[in-house]
Amino acid sequence: MFDPKELPLLYEDEALIVLNKPAGLTSEEGVPALLRTLWGKPEAYVGVVHRLDTGVSGLMVYAKTPAAAAALGRQITQSQQAYTQRDGGESAGENPQFVKRYRAVIAGGPDEALAKEGVLRDYLFKDSRKGRVYPVSRPRKGVREAVLEYRIAATAPGPEENTRFSLAEITLHTGRTHQIRVQFASRKHPLWGDGKYGSRQKGSLALQSAGLAFRHPVSGKEMVFTLPAPAGLPWELF
Numbered sequence: 438m439f440d441p442k443e444l445p446l447l448y449e450d451e452a453l454i455v456l457n458k459p460a461g462l463t464s465e466e467g468v469p470a471l472l473r474t475l476w477g478k479p480e481a482y483v484g485v486v487h488r489l490d491t492g493v494s495g496l497m498v499y500a501k502t503p504a505a506a507a508a509l510g511r512q513i514t515q516s517q518q519a520y521t522q523r524d525g526g527e528s529a530g531e532n533p534q535f536v537k538r539y540r541a542v543i544a545g546g547p548d549e550a551l552a553k554e555g556v557l558r559d560y561l562f563k564d565s566r567k568g569r570v571y572p573v574s575r576p577r578k579g580v581r582e583a584v585l586e587y588r589i590a591a592t593a594p595g596p597e598e599n600t601r602f603s604l605a606e607i608t609l610h611t612g613r614t615h616q617i618r619v620q621f622a623s624r625k626h627p628l629w630g631d632g633k634y635g636s637r638q639k640g641s642l643a644l645q646s647a648g649l650a651f652r653h654p655v656s657g658k659e660m661v662f663t664l665p666a667p668a669g670l671p672w673e674l675f
Contacts, residue, residue, distance in 0.1 A: 439462055451655075452653070453509070488612075519534075538648030539646055540604060541643055542629040557583075583619075622636075647664050
């Protein structure tokens with residue numbers, strides 16, 4: 438059980454609230470329910486404008502009014518269009534307004550399948566019956582393109598002999614289900630703790646929403662939030 442009073446809030450005003458979602462709490466139902474309990478308003482509006490997997494911790498913004506939700510939604514759409522133009526090789530237009538940055542601990546280090554930095558592009562198919570996402574070779578019905586850019590910030594020996602792990606800093610261009618997990622795992626670099634996609638390490642999924650930037654839906658002011666890496670393994674390896 439999560440205590441609403443212990444929900445890590447970073448910013449709140451009449452239009453929105455920014456918080457550090459704990460791992461294990463659902464972003465679509467769990468967080469809104471806790472916020473309504475915290476406010477003592479069971480019918481309060483909580484607009485979910487983006488999502489995190491249940492096992493992922495980190496930054497999220499929620500709208501407190503329908504108008505704020507619509508404005509943030511437009512920023513997300515604008516960002517997706519801006520990234521699509523950039524990824525398609527078109528001349529750069531506006532910069533993305535809604536930017537999501539992550540950090541992850543992945544198995545191994547840079548190699549032939551994964552350079553020290555770059556852009557990963559894959560076609561992903563979501564099998565809802567199995568609750569898994571699969572990389573496929575070409576577009577077809579139910580397949581969506583996934584794009585992210587990344588940088589390997591550090592590589593270090595693991596806690597077990599003959600193992601090593603890397604800290605990856607990631608900016609999402611698309612927001613597909615399990616995207617980060619599948620794109621790295623398909624290159625033989627699964628995320629720490631991600632047994633679903635091939636990790637041999639036990640423990641919590643080492644993926645954090647570490648940076649979030651957007652424009653305030655009312656004032657237009659640029660809002661930028663960052664988090665330090667979580668404590669404990671595997672983050673302390675770096």
